[in-house]
Amino acid sequence: MMKRAILKISAGLLLGAAVFSANATDITGAGATFPFPIYAKWAADYKSATGKAVNYQSIGSGGGVQQITAKTVDFGATDDPMKGEQLDKIGLLQFPAVIGGTVPVVNIEGVKPGQLKLTGTVIADIYLGKIKMWNDPAIQSLNPDVKLPSSAIVVVHRSDGSGTTFGWTNYLAKVSPDWKEKVGEGKAVKWPAGQGGKGNEGVAAYVKQLKNSIGYVEYAYAKQNALSWTQVKNQAGNFVQPEQKSFAAAAANAKWESQPGMGVVLTDQPGADSWPVTSATFIVMYKDQAKADNGRATVAFFDWAFEKGAKTAADLDYVPLPKDVTDKIRAAWKANLKADGQPLLK
Structure with missing residues (x-):
């Protein structure tokens, strides 16, 4: 049995055309078990590449939402996308990370x-x-x-x-x-x-x-x-x-921009070859980052995963996000994430 573990993830690299620095700040995340296998592999590969680390606890989507709401982690992970009114009320940014079945x-x-x-x-x-x-x-x-x-x-x-x-x-x-x-x-x-x-x-x-x-x-x-x-x-x-x-x-069939926070549900989709219980899994983090370095480090890890981890995701039978979707996510990071009233990402 795969053990529930604390992942060692890391942070810091180039994001698009702009440079987002991240020091060796420890980053904490918690939530969905659905993406644990790919997060674990991304974490191992990323730590080998950079030596930087963050802790991810595989505790279930409900726990992930509770932890991020309580501000005890830097990011939460959920397979049940949060609704627009929830995101707005708490002040969260949501984006997909990977797709699986x-x-x-x-x-x-x-x-x-x-x-x-x-x-x-x-x-x-x-x-x-x-x-x-x-x-x-x-x-x-x-x-x-x-x-x-x-x-x-x-x-x-x-x-x-x-x-x-x-x-x-x-x-x-x-x-x-x-x-x-x-x-x-x-x-x-x-x-x-x-x-x-x-x-x-x-x-x-x-x-x-x-x-x-x-x-x-x-x-x-x-x-x-x-x-x-x-x-x-x-x-x-x-x-x-x-x-x-x-x-x-x-x-x-995903229409990412049709839902707040790109929170599409992909079950029972049309198509001759479609698997009927397909799902995206999502990351949620505060728009207003109390710890700027932690926010940058979190963004940097997922940027690396989108850029370098697609083949790894496919090898584990997940579906990496298309480039047009990751471009939209990067734009959302730049437009929405702030620290002390200033844009988080320069």
């Missing part, structure tokens, strides 16, 4: 990664407790060539406030009227069935340990924990595999 994972003897096929309505009915057995006709009819056990389904969900849960429940609410009416969507919901694990790490660990279980995690957690993910039927009616290509197909 949430995948159903199962522990069924003999079922290989990518073999099982599920639809959104079937997944919703499993999590509603309506489908209780793996050999239920609703599942078996989708998988006539897969031997499914006459065993009870062990449902695993998140126990903490989670952006991954927001994307998961947002998708289920879009494809299942019953789910929308009875459960709805959010970082935390009242689960009709199952048991909770903390973080993507906790859900992955439970599914790996519990036979005949099903859970949902960011794709990198499925691969790194050798879990069997499933295909899911998308809006176009095609069963697709979770992979960088299918996440990118869904992300191609």
Whole structure:
């Protein structure tokens, strides 16, 4: 199991045409577990390149929003984008960092990664407790060539406030009227069935340990924990595999400027190849920086990640942001971030 860890990240480099200096100030961040694998790799690469550091705690999106609101960290991370009125009330700037996919994972003897096929309505009915057995006709009819056990389904969900849960429940609410009416969507919901694990790490660990279980995690957690993910039927009616290509197909529909803080939701997107539970993950930081050096250092790290970390993101099956999007983010940094009433970035 991937351990929840404190990342060593760093800060300071050229940003666009302007120079933003950052000293060796320690930077703190906290939040989403969904991007933890890529943040961890970016952190390691960046520290090797610069030797500078910041601490990132993988505690879940709900915790990330709480920490940044309380001003106990320099940046928060959330997969559930904050609404415009929230950002304005608190005085936060929000921007996307990377795109990835949430995948159903199962522990069924003999079922290989990518073999099982599920639809959104079937997944919703499993999590509603309506489908209780793996050999239920609703599942078996989708998988006539897969031997499914006459065993009870062990449902695993998140126990903490989670952006991954927001994307998961947002998708289920879009494809299942019953789910929308009875459960709805959010970082935390009242689960009709199952048991909770903390973080993507906790859900992955439970599914790996519990036979005949099903859970949902960011794709990198499925691969790194050798879990069997499933295909899911998308809006176009095609069963697709979770992979960088299918996440990118869904992300191609993103209309970033249509939402405050670029807070687009990418679930159930059209397109023949689109993965239906695709999500962006977001960074939030105060527009008015109490510690100018910390603000510059935070910006510098993400600028480096956009410039140097795209291939690494793709290697981990995330989707790096397109250049036109990162250009918009850099412009937002320059226009909105201040310290002592003066622009933070010269």
